[in-house]
Amino acid sequence: MIIYAFTVQTSRDRGATWDTGPVTIADPAQWRREGADELTAEELASDVLDQTYRQYLDGDGTEAIPLLQVFVWNRAIPSGPPTATSATGLDSQWQATGDLIAEIAADIRHFEEEKRRHDAAAASAQLAITNARHRLASVVTSAARMQMPQVTIAHKAGRSREWVRKTVG
Structure with a gap:
Protein backbone atom coordinates (compact mmCIF):
# COMPACT_ATOMS: atom_id res chain seq x y z
CA MET A 1 0.00 0.00 0.00
CA ILE A 2 1.37 3.39 -1.04
CA ILE A 3 1.20 6.30 1.39
CA TYR A 4 0.46 9.65 -0.18
CA ALA A 5 1.00 13.17 1.11
CA PHE A 6 -0.75 16.09 -0.48
CA THR A 7 -1.22 19.81 -0.10
CA VAL A 8 -3.77 22.21 -1.54
CA GLN A 9 -2.57 25.60 -2.73
CA THR A 10 -4.81 28.61 -3.28
CA SER A 11 -4.32 31.84 -5.18
CA ARG A 12 -6.60 34.85 -4.96
CA ASP A 13 -4.52 36.98 -7.34
CA ARG A 14 -4.82 34.91 -10.53
CA GLY A 15 -1.79 32.79 -9.76
CA ALA A 16 0.72 35.55 -8.97
CA THR A 17 1.17 34.14 -5.45
CA TRP A 18 0.11 30.86 -3.90
CA ASP A 19 -0.79 30.07 -0.30
CA THR A 20 0.17 26.53 0.59
CA GLY A 21 -2.20 24.64 2.87
CA PRO A 22 -1.12 22.06 5.42
CA VAL A 23 0.43 18.80 4.30
CA THR A 24 -2.06 15.96 4.71
CA ILE A 25 -1.27 12.26 4.78
CA ALA A 26 -3.87 10.47 2.69
CA ASP A 27 -5.57 7.40 4.08
CA PRO A 28 -5.83 5.29 0.91
CA ALA A 29 -8.96 3.57 2.20
CA GLN A 30 -10.74 6.92 2.62
CA TRP A 31 -9.91 8.08 -0.89
CA ARG A 32 -10.20 4.77 -2.78
CA ARG A 33 -12.66 4.96 -5.63
CA GLU A 34 -15.43 2.40 -5.74
CA GLY A 35 -14.42 -0.73 -7.60
CA ALA A 36 -10.74 0.27 -7.78
CA ASP A 37 -8.03 -1.92 -6.29
CA GLU A 38 -5.41 0.75 -5.72
CA LEU A 39 -5.60 4.52 -5.56
CA THR A 40 -3.27 6.33 -7.94
CA ALA A 41 -1.63 9.67 -7.22
CA GLU A 42 -3.44 11.20 -10.19
CA GLU A 43 -6.83 10.02 -8.89
CA LEU A 44 -6.05 11.36 -5.42
CA ALA A 45 -5.02 14.76 -6.85
CA SER A 46 -8.22 14.94 -8.90
CA ASP A 47 -10.45 13.83 -6.01
CA VAL A 48 -8.88 16.23 -3.48
CA LEU A 49 -9.20 19.10 -5.95
CA ASP A 50 -12.83 18.23 -6.66
CA GLN A 51 -13.69 17.96 -2.95
CA THR A 52 -11.94 21.25 -2.11
CA TYR A 53 -13.59 23.02 -5.04
CA ARG A 54 -17.04 21.77 -4.01
CA GLN A 55 -16.44 23.02 -0.45
CA TYR A 56 -15.78 26.49 -1.86
CA LEU A 57 -18.91 26.22 -4.03
CA ASP A 58 -20.99 25.34 -0.97
CA GLY A 59 -19.76 28.46 0.83
CA ASP A 60 -21.90 31.53 1.40
CA GLY A 61 -20.82 33.14 -1.89
CA THR A 62 -19.44 36.31 -0.31
CA GLU A 63 -16.03 35.88 -1.88
CA ALA A 64 -14.81 34.54 -5.19
CA ILE A 65 -13.49 31.00 -5.39
CA PRO A 66 -9.69 31.08 -5.53
CA LEU A 67 -7.59 29.24 -8.05
CA LEU A 68 -6.71 25.83 -6.63
CA GLN A 69 -3.96 23.34 -7.28
CA VAL A 70 -3.17 20.09 -5.53
CA PHE A 71 0.28 18.49 -5.25
CA VAL A 72 0.55 14.80 -4.36
CA TRP A 73 3.71 12.90 -3.37
CA ASN A 74 3.91 9.12 -3.16
CA ARG A 75 5.57 9.25 0.26
CA ALA A 76 4.55 10.49 3.70
CA ILE A 77 6.85 13.52 3.57
CA PRO A 78 6.63 15.84 0.57
CA SER A 79 10.00 16.32 -1.01
CA GLY A 80 11.16 16.73 -4.56
CA PRO A 81 8.77 17.19 -7.44
CA PRO A 82 5.22 16.02 -6.84
CA THR A 83 4.11 12.70 -8.26
CA ALA A 84 0.83 14.18 -9.49
CA THR A 85 -0.83 17.57 -9.71
CA SER A 86 -4.29 18.85 -10.47
CA ALA A 87 -5.55 22.40 -10.92
CA THR A 88 -8.85 24.22 -11.34
CA GLY A 89 -10.24 25.03 -14.74
CA LEU A 90 -10.85 21.41 -15.61
CA ASP A 91 -14.13 19.98 -16.83
CA SER A 92 -15.03 18.44 -13.46
CA GLN A 93 -14.92 21.84 -11.76
CA TRP A 94 -16.91 23.38 -14.58
CA GLN A 95 -19.45 20.58 -14.21
CA ALA A 96 -19.69 21.20 -10.45
CA THR A 97 -20.13 24.93 -11.02
CA GLY A 98 -22.69 24.31 -13.74
CA ASP A 99 -24.59 21.94 -11.44
CA LEU A 100 -24.64 24.58 -8.70
CA ILE A 101 -25.83 27.24 -11.15
CA ALA A 102 -28.64 24.94 -12.32
CA GLU A 103 -29.58 24.14 -8.72
CA ILE A 104 -29.78 27.81 -7.71
CA ALA A 105 -31.76 28.68 -10.85
Whole structure:
Protein backbone atom coordinates (compact mmCIF):
# COMPACT_ATOMS: atom_id res chain seq x y z
CA MET A 1 0.00 0.00 0.00
CA ILE A 2 1.37 3.39 -1.04
CA ILE A 3 1.20 6.30 1.39
CA TYR A 4 0.46 9.65 -0.18
CA ALA A 5 1.00 13.17 1.11
CA PHE A 6 -0.75 16.09 -0.48
CA THR A 7 -1.22 19.81 -0.10
CA VAL A 8 -3.77 22.21 -1.54
CA GLN A 9 -2.57 25.60 -2.73
CA THR A 10 -4.81 28.61 -3.28
CA SER A 11 -4.32 31.84 -5.18
CA ARG A 12 -6.60 34.85 -4.96
CA ASP A 13 -4.52 36.98 -7.34
CA ARG A 14 -4.82 34.91 -10.53
CA GLY A 15 -1.79 32.79 -9.76
CA ALA A 16 0.72 35.55 -8.97
CA THR A 17 1.17 34.14 -5.45
CA TRP A 18 0.11 30.86 -3.90
CA ASP A 19 -0.79 30.07 -0.30
CA THR A 20 0.17 26.53 0.59
CA GLY A 21 -2.20 24.64 2.87
CA PRO A 22 -1.12 22.06 5.42
CA VAL A 23 0.43 18.80 4.30
CA THR A 24 -2.06 15.96 4.71
CA ILE A 25 -1.27 12.26 4.78
CA ALA A 26 -3.87 10.47 2.69
CA ASP A 27 -5.57 7.40 4.08
CA PRO A 28 -5.83 5.29 0.91
CA ALA A 29 -8.96 3.57 2.20
CA GLN A 30 -10.74 6.92 2.62
CA TRP A 31 -9.91 8.08 -0.89
CA ARG A 32 -10.20 4.77 -2.78
CA ARG A 33 -12.66 4.96 -5.63
CA GLU A 34 -15.43 2.40 -5.74
CA GLY A 35 -14.42 -0.73 -7.60
CA ALA A 36 -10.74 0.27 -7.78
CA ASP A 37 -8.03 -1.92 -6.29
CA GLU A 38 -5.41 0.75 -5.72
CA LEU A 39 -5.60 4.52 -5.56
CA THR A 40 -3.27 6.33 -7.94
CA ALA A 41 -1.63 9.67 -7.22
CA GLU A 42 -3.44 11.20 -10.19
CA GLU A 43 -6.83 10.02 -8.89
CA LEU A 44 -6.05 11.36 -5.42
CA ALA A 45 -5.02 14.76 -6.85
CA SER A 46 -8.22 14.94 -8.90
CA ASP A 47 -10.45 13.83 -6.01
CA VAL A 48 -8.88 16.23 -3.48
CA LEU A 49 -9.20 19.10 -5.95
CA ASP A 50 -12.83 18.23 -6.66
CA GLN A 51 -13.69 17.96 -2.95
CA THR A 52 -11.94 21.25 -2.11
CA TYR A 53 -13.59 23.02 -5.04
CA ARG A 54 -17.04 21.77 -4.01
CA GLN A 55 -16.44 23.02 -0.45
CA TYR A 56 -15.78 26.49 -1.86
CA LEU A 57 -18.91 26.22 -4.03
CA ASP A 58 -20.99 25.34 -0.97
CA GLY A 59 -19.76 28.46 0.83
CA ASP A 60 -21.90 31.53 1.40
CA GLY A 61 -20.82 33.14 -1.89
CA THR A 62 -19.44 36.31 -0.31
CA GLU A 63 -16.03 35.88 -1.88
CA ALA A 64 -14.81 34.54 -5.19
CA ILE A 65 -13.49 31.00 -5.39
CA PRO A 66 -9.69 31.08 -5.53
CA LEU A 67 -7.59 29.24 -8.05
CA LEU A 68 -6.71 25.83 -6.63
CA GLN A 69 -3.96 23.34 -7.28
CA VAL A 70 -3.17 20.09 -5.53
CA PHE A 71 0.28 18.49 -5.25
CA VAL A 72 0.55 14.80 -4.36
CA TRP A 73 3.71 12.90 -3.37
CA ASN A 74 3.91 9.12 -3.16
CA ARG A 75 5.57 9.25 0.26
CA ALA A 76 4.55 10.49 3.70
CA ILE A 77 6.85 13.52 3.57
CA PRO A 78 6.63 15.84 0.57
CA SER A 79 10.00 16.32 -1.01
CA GLY A 80 11.16 16.73 -4.56
CA PRO A 81 8.77 17.19 -7.44
CA PRO A 82 5.22 16.02 -6.84
CA THR A 83 4.11 12.70 -8.26
CA ALA A 84 0.83 14.18 -9.49
CA THR A 85 -0.83 17.57 -9.71
CA SER A 86 -4.29 18.85 -10.47
CA ALA A 87 -5.55 22.40 -10.92
CA THR A 88 -8.85 24.22 -11.34
CA GLY A 89 -10.24 25.03 -14.74
CA LEU A 90 -10.85 21.41 -15.61
CA ASP A 91 -14.13 19.98 -16.83
CA SER A 92 -15.03 18.44 -13.46
CA GLN A 93 -14.92 21.84 -11.76
CA TRP A 94 -16.91 23.38 -14.58
CA GLN A 95 -19.45 20.58 -14.21
CA ALA A 96 -19.69 21.20 -10.45
CA THR A 97 -20.13 24.93 -11.02
CA GLY A 98 -22.69 24.31 -13.74
CA ASP A 99 -24.59 21.94 -11.44
CA LEU A 100 -24.64 24.58 -8.70
CA ILE A 101 -25.83 27.24 -11.15
CA ALA A 102 -28.64 24.94 -12.32
CA GLU A 103 -29.58 24.14 -8.72
CA ILE A 104 -29.78 27.81 -7.71
CA ALA A 105 -31.76 28.68 -10.85
CA ALA A 106 -34.21 25.85 -10.10
CA ASP A 107 -34.61 27.17 -6.55
CA ILE A 108 -35.38 30.64 -7.89
CA ARG A 109 -37.98 29.25 -10.33
CA HIS A 110 -39.57 27.25 -7.47
CA PHE A 111 -39.73 30.30 -5.19
CA GLU A 112 -41.15 32.47 -7.98
CA GLU A 113 -43.87 29.90 -8.63
CA GLU A 114 -44.59 29.65 -4.91
CA LYS A 115 -44.84 33.46 -4.73
CA ARG A 116 -47.26 33.49 -7.69
CA ARG A 117 -49.45 30.91 -5.92
CA HIS A 118 -49.36 32.93 -2.69
CA ASP A 119 -50.10 36.17 -4.55
CA ALA A 120 -53.08 34.52 -6.25
CA ALA A 121 -54.29 33.19 -2.88
CA ALA A 122 -53.83 36.64 -1.33
CA ALA A 123 -55.79 38.28 -4.15
CA SER A 124 -58.54 35.70 -3.72
CA ALA A 125 -58.58 36.29 0.04
CA GLN A 126 -58.74 40.06 -0.50
CA LEU A 127 -61.72 39.63 -2.83
CA ALA A 128 -63.43 37.42 -0.24
CA ILE A 129 -62.80 40.05 2.46
CA THR A 130 -64.19 42.82 0.25
CA ASN A 131 -67.30 40.77 -0.57
CA ALA A 132 -67.82 39.91 3.11
CA ARG A 133 -67.51 43.59 4.09
CA HIS A 134 -70.15 44.57 1.51
CA ARG A 135 -72.42 41.77 2.70
CA LEU A 136 -71.95 42.84 6.35
CA ALA A 137 -72.79 46.45 5.46
CA SER A 138 -75.93 45.30 3.63
CA VAL A 139 -77.12 43.14 6.53
CA VAL A 140 -76.31 45.91 9.06
CA THR A 141 -78.36 48.37 6.99
CA SER A 142 -81.23 45.87 6.90
CA ALA A 143 -80.98 45.32 10.67
CA ALA A 144 -81.07 49.08 11.28
CA ARG A 145 -84.23 49.34 9.13
CA MET A 146 -85.78 46.63 11.32
CA GLN A 147 -85.15 48.91 14.33
CA MET A 148 -82.44 46.67 15.84
CA PRO A 149 -80.51 48.77 18.40
CA GLN A 150 -77.14 50.08 17.14
CA VAL A 151 -75.41 48.77 20.27
CA THR A 152 -76.59 45.22 19.49
CA ILE A 153 -75.57 45.54 15.84
CA ALA A 154 -72.13 46.88 16.81
CA HIS A 155 -71.65 44.08 19.35
CA LYS A 156 -72.67 41.33 16.90
CA ALA A 157 -70.56 42.84 14.08
CA GLY A 158 -67.53 43.30 16.32
CA ARG A 159 -67.45 46.96 15.30
CA SER A 160 -67.97 50.32 16.98
CA ARG A 161 -71.28 52.17 17.17
CA GLU A 162 -69.63 54.89 15.09
CA TRP A 163 -68.97 52.35 12.32
CA VAL A 164 -72.63 51.28 12.46
CA ARG A 165 -73.78 54.93 12.22
CA LYS A 166 -71.50 55.56 9.19
CA THR A 167 -72.59 52.32 7.48
CA VAL A 168 -76.31 52.92 7.99
CA GLY A 169 -75.91 56.66 7.42
